[in-house]
Amino acid sequence: MNRSKIGTTAKTDAVVQPRKSLTMVAYELLEELITTLKLEPGAILSESALVDQLSIGRTPIREALQRLEREGLIVILPRKGIQVTDVNPRKHLLLLELRRELEKLLARTGALRATEAERLQFVSIADDMENTVGDEDHVGFMRLDYELNQLIARAGHNEYASRAIGLIQGLGRRFWFMHKEEAADLKLAVQLHATLARSIARGTPTDTEQAVNALLDYLEKFTRTTVDPSLLSR
Numbered sequence: 001m002n003r004s005k006i007g008t009t010a011k012t013d014a015v016v017q018p019r020k021s022l023t024m025v026a027y028e029l030l031e032e033l034i035t036t037l038k039l040e041p042g043a044i045l046s047e048s049a050l051v052d053q054l055s056i057g058r059t060p061i062r063e064a065l066q067r068l069e070r071e072g073l074i075v076i077l078p079r080k081g082i083q084v085t086d087v088n089p090r091k092h093l094l095l096l097e098l099r100r101e102l103e104k105l106l107a108r109t110g111a112l113r114a115t116e117a118e119r120l121q122f123v124s125i126a127d128d129m130e131n132t133v134g135d136e137d138h139v140g141f142m143r144l145d146y147e148l149n150q151l152i153a154r155a156g157h158n159e160y161a162s163r164a165i166g167l168i169q170g171l172g173r174r175f176w177f178m179h180k181e182e183a184a185d186l187k188l189a190v191q192l193h194a195t196l197a198r199s200i201a202r203g204t205p206t207d208t209e210q211a212v213n214a215l216l217d218y219l220e221k222f223t224r225t226t227v228d229p230s231l232l233s234r
Contacts, residue, residue, distance in 0.1 A: 110155035
């Protein structure tokens with residue numbers, strides 16, 4: 001995502017960002033539209049309409065849609081169009097089981113292998129996340145969460161774990177955004193994400209595992225609350 005939407009810091013500006021391909025631009029725009037529910041679950045989309053809406057060519061749009069289908073956010077229906085997938089809280093709990101183990105691996109290896117530039121980015125994202133709390137800026141937090149997820153996947157320098165976790169991150173953001181009004185605590189969510197980011201930046205593997213467990217405990221409780229509100233007190 002374009003950091004100009006959410007603000008930048010001098011620390012991040014010092015890091016040269018590679019130019020994004022049109023496919024990546026299309027993917028990030030569509031991923032945000034889906035995860036922030038501007039394209040709602042069950043909605044039927046057309047490739048040609050998305051080309052017109054985003055003013056991006058058909059090939060990048062098609063490649064972005066193929067990636068989104070691999071990630072479970074859409075289903076491509078031959079001769080019918082594209083459908084945004086539904087959300088199932090009980091299935092989401094299964095996704096969190098996998099996410100916990102993958103994220104512990106990537107956070108631990110990131111603490112050991114991250115470059116100095118990546119460590120600065122972790123701190124910058126944590127700082128920017130904390131700035132979203134006062135304004136209750138859920139979309140800004142979502143954009144930063146996307147950046148944090150991408151950075152964790154890169155900083156572990158394990159391409160196989162990175163590919164695996166990439167398949168589930170968008171589903172997690174969409175679920176959180178969908179239920180934020182009924183169950184989310186933005187201040188706590190920011191605190192847990194920022195703690196994880198800073199623990200990786202410090203290079204402390206044990207702390208990163210604890211931070212991942214604390215974050216996933218919160219997300220599991222959040223998910224169970226959407227299934228049965230009485231579980232909130234358990």
